[in-house]
Amino acid sequence: MTQxxxxxxxxxxxxxxRNGIPASKISAVTxxxxxVIRYHLAIAAKQDPGLRDTHHAAARPxxxxxxxxxxxNLQDVLAFHETEGRLPVSGLSRRESTMAEWLTRxxxxxxxxxxxxxxxxxxxxxxxxxxxxxxxEADAVRWxxxxxxxxxxxxxxxxxxxxQKTDExxxxxxxxxxxxxxxxxxxxxxxxxxxxxxxxxxxxxxxGRRPKSKSRGPHSP
Numbered sequence: 454m455t456q457x458x459x460x461x462x463x464x465x466x467x468x469x470x471r472n473g474i475p476a477s478k479i480s481a482v483t484x485x486x487x488x489v490i491r492y493h494l495a496i497a498a499k500q501d502p503g504l505r506d507t508h509h510a511a512a513r514p515x516x517x518x519x520x521x522x523x524x525x526n527l528q529d530v531l532a533f534h535e536t537e538g539r540l541p542v543s544g545l546s547r548r549e550s551t552m553a554e555w556l557t558r559x560x561x562x563x564x565x566x567x568x569x570x571x572x573x574x575x576x577x578x579x580x581x582x583x584x585x586x587x588x589x590e591a592d593a594v595r596w597x598x599x600x601x602x603x604x605x606x607x608x609x610x611x612x613x614x615x616x617q618k619t620d621e622x623x624x625x626x627x628x629x630x631x632x633x634x635x636x637x638x639x640x641x642x643x644x645x646x647x648x649x650x651x652x653x654x655x656x657x658x659x660x661g662r663r664p665k666s667k668s669r670g671p672h673s674p
Contacts, residue, residue, distance in 0.1 A: 462497035470494055471504060473511030519571045526555040527575055534579050538646030539593035556582070596647070599630040604654050613661045635659060 469479050476494060480487040498504045530552050533541050541552035559576065562568040563583055576582050606614055606627055616628035634651060637643040638659065651658050 459493075462493040462500070466490055466493050467497045467504070470497070470508050471511065473508060475512070519569050523555070523569075523572070526552060527572060530556055531575065531578065536646065537593070537597075538644050540579070540582065542591070542594055597650075599627065600650060600654055603627050603631055603658075607655060613658075615662075631658065631661075635661070 466479055466483070466485075469482075470476065474482075476487055476490045479485075480490050483490075494504075529548070530541060533549070533552060540556065541549045543550040543553040556576075559568060559572055560583060563573065603614065606624070611624075614624045614627035614631060616625060616632040619625055619628065634643060634647070635658070638648065
């Protein structure tokens with residue numbers, strides 16, 4: 454039985470290569486040795502000098518589209534980071550979850566090389582946005598929760614929570630957190646966004662408790 458002789462270069466392989474499929478993958482799909490595939494492609498490249506450029510252009514990922522919804526999410530993420538000093542986290546609110554999910558998709562696009570340059574240029578204004586920020590975001594959420602808890606503590610008629618000289622666990626937890634914010638502020642480590650939130654939610658947080666005046670005895674002048 455005679456074997457049908459392939460055309461050289463074989464049109465199907467050349468078309469696959471032209472569409473961005475590398476020789477290694479053509480070999481895997483067709484079951485033909487890479488050396489044979491490359492031989493045919495080399496002949497095709499001599500006949501069509503622009504073949505390899507066409508292949509590389511087709512193999513290069515195409516950036517995703519910039520949509521109106523995407524632009525709104527982008528602006529919301531940038532504004533959120535400017536205001537909160539952190540990136541959005543899923544599960545806290547519907548809008549914040551939407552922003553967090555959108556940002557996750559942009560990270561995936563970036564990893565695949567399909568992130569729109571428009572999105573990339575704008576998001577690059579946020580340091581480290583490409584990294585896995587789960588721990589940092591969780592810390593930011595915990596910080597905001599503590600701020601809310603201190604505000605609730607004060608709203609209940611209590612004085613500023615103490616970080617020592619108290620046996621109450623909740624007070625000590627809030628007191629240690631507040632004491633840390635004061636230390637960070639004095640050391641210049643507290644971000645402007647956090648300081649603004651502290652000033653707005655619990656004004657006077659830097660001063661803390663005022664010393665109680667000593668009661669005067671009956672013979673005091």
